[in-house]
Amino acid sequence: MIRRAVIQKHKIVNQLKQRPCPVSRRECLLLLAGLACWSSRTLAEYQQQDSVIWDSFVVQIKKLADAAASGKTDSKALAEQGMRLLRELRLDTAEFEAAVNEAYESGNQFWMWQRLLKEKHINGGILSIERERLVPLHDHPGASGMVRIIRGAAEIWQYDVVASSAGHDGNKIAELKRVSRRILRPGDTAVLTPDTGNIHAIRAVSEQCSMLDFFIPPYQRSRRSWYEPADNDWFNRKSISCRSIPQHEYTMALTSN
Numbered sequence: 001m002i003r004r005a006v007i008q009k010h011k012i013v014n015q016l017k018q019r020p021c022p023v024s025r026r027e028c029l030l031l032l033a034g035l036a037c038w039s040s041r042t043l044a045e046y047q048q049q050d051s052v053i054w055d056s057f058v059v060q061i062k063k064l065a066d067a068a069a070s071g072k073t074d075s076k077a078l079a080e081q082g083m084r085l086l087r088e089l090r091l092d093t094a095e096f097e098a099a100v101n102e103a104y105e106s107g108n109q110f111w112m113w114q115r116l117l118k119e120k121h122i123n124g125g126i127l128s129i130e131r132e133r134l135v136p137l138h139d140h141p142g143a144s145g146m147v148r149i150i151r152g153a154a155e156i157w158q159y160d161v162v163a164s165s166a167g168h169d170g171n172k173i174a175e176l177k178r179v180s181r182r183i184l185r186p187g188d189t190a191v192l193t194p195d196t197g198n199i200h201a202i203r204a205v206s207e208q209c210s211m212l213d214f215f216i217p218p219y220q221r222s223r224r225s226w227y228e229p230a231d232n233d234w235f236n237r238k239s240i241s242c243r244s245i246p247q248h249e250y251t252m253a254l255t256s257n
Helices: 002-018 025-049 054-068 077-088 096-099 249-254
Strands: 104-107 112-119 120-129 136-139 143-153 156-164 173-185 189-192 199-204 208-216 225-229 239-246
Touching: 002 112, 025 054, 054 077, 054 112, 054 120, 054 208, 077 189, 077 208, 104 120, 112 189, 120 173, 120 189, 156 189, 156 239, 225 249
Parallel strands: none
Antiparallel strands: 104 112, 112 120, 120 208, 136 199, 136 225, 143 189, 143 208, 156 173, 156 199, 173 239, 225 239
């Protein structure tokens, strides 16, 4: 639509150049004003077509989650369609503001979570992290996760397991290969699936970073694992060795400190 408006504008300009009689200053000003209004209106209509308000977003993403649960949508299509909805969600509406104000809040030493939506096949909300806070390497078994930054900036690492073995102390040792390392800013998105990039870490690189964070299906916390790198300077490495810690052991270690 915007392309057609630009082409039409060039046609009008070329026609004016070919006119045998001169164009008055008044005619020029009126024409330019009309083109400006037309372009602004066209852009607004284009943006409106490619956006979705909160209530409609909830309906569509729940349908997507239900389709994934019934096997009608594979993980690739799920990620693509879920990311499209997340990008198109408008954040400047009264409906979205009301959803945030009514959100259930929880948190820990790493993050603050505002739950916006929780159903059998989907869980989503706003994840906020303060500057230099690192959410350590962990996974979401069986889940596809979709993220869109809405404020601040975050650095995100994603890994796949390439090998595993038993350590001397009986703990599982996982060899990880990095598949992505990015700094995300407002509007940027990232995705993880059950098959790739599922192990991840997040660090805020601004005063505070907030992001939309949706999981289809919701992962079971009891099945989650945390990954402790053998070296403290793992951030810049493409391959790392980690001790895999089950959720219950990780929770016990946190509470005992």
